[in-house]
Amino acid sequence: MLKEQQQSELSRIRVSFAGAADFKAKIKIPARGKEFLMRLLLHATRWAAALLIVCITLALAVARDKSVWSYEGGLFVITNGSLPKGPCFRLAGRVTSGDFFDSLKRIDKESGTIFRRGSENVENFPDQLTLSFLVRDHYDQTCPPREGNPGAPKYLTRTMMSSLHLYLYWKRGVELRPVENVERKYFAVRQIIPQAAAQVHDLPERLEWAYEYVVPSAGVPLTDSLVLVLRDDDNHIVARVAARL
Numbered sequence: 001m002l003k004e005q006q007q008s009e010l011s012r013i014r015v016s017f018a019g020a021a022d023f024k025a026k027i028k029i030p031a032r033g034k035e036f037l038m039r040l041l042l043h044a045t046r047w048a049a050a051l052l053i054v055c056i057t058l059a060l061a062v063a064r065d066k067s068v069w070s071y072e073g074g075l076f077v078i079t080n081g082s083l084p085k086g087p088c089f090r091l092a093g094r095v096t097s098g099d100f101f102d103s104l105k106r107i108d109k110e111s112g113t114i115f116r117r118g119s120e121n122v123e124n125f126p127d128q129l130t131l132s133f134l135v136r137d138h139y140d141q142t143c144p145p146r147e148g149n150p151g152a153p154k155y156l157t158r159t160m161m162s163s164l165h166l167y168l169y170w171k172r173g174v175e176l177r178p179v180e181n182v183e184r185k186y187f188a189v190r191q192i193i194p195q196a197a198a199q200v201h202d203l204p205e206r207l208e209w210a211y212e213y214v215v216p217s218a219g220v221p222l223t224d225s226l227v228l229v230l231r232d233d234d235n236h237i238v239a240r241v242a243a244r245l
């Protein structure tokens with residue numbers, strides 16, 4: 001009988017209604033009911049905290065096990081170079097092949113690296129790549145000091161650029177393999193400062209060189225790198241950069 005009375009007290013809810021213009025609902029919960037609700041809330045909070053910890057732990061474990069790299073827009077390359085006793089310059093460009101790189105992802109896992117386009121695993125480059133790049137004057141902290149030769153030219157000229165030669169290699173580990181049958185598709189020399197403005201302000205000619213090449217790449221693994229080397233007439237390397245995944 002006592003037990004039934006206690007249960008009746010726990011479940012008793014009193015609701016009073018005021019006038020329609022000022023309606024209020026008042027709920028009175030007995031002390032034992034409040035204690036039960038507090039315990040229920042405490043257990044729910046503990047379970048939620050435990051679930052959150054498990055989720056965070058799993059997410060961290062996945063993050064440690066895998067990293068994903070995307071290549072939308074292609075493989076970008078940039079480097080600084082300098083001519084012996086001449087100006088410093090910047091070479092910047094990218095490697096593309098239609099939409100191949102836009103959907104390509106590299107997934108690094110503890111078990112190894114895989115490349116994927118959508119749900120398809122990929123191992124090799126497409127049959128050909130397009131290499132495009134620009135060369136122009138550029139000076140920053142990487143440029144060799146000019147104190148020993150203050151009278152050296154500061155800007156690239158057509159004669160200087162015509163003395164440079166481009167070499168392309170596939171690199172695997174430390175091995176370099178020359179790329180064969182490379183075809184130049186585009187070449188242009190552009191004025192950075194319009195000639196009329198340069199004459200008015202007595203400024204030197206500032207130029208930019210643009211290049212585009214088609215590079216055969218059928219059967220080349222995605223783990224290989226495409227290395228660009230610029231050499232002068234004396235076979236000195238004046239710039240080097242690699243496009244790698």
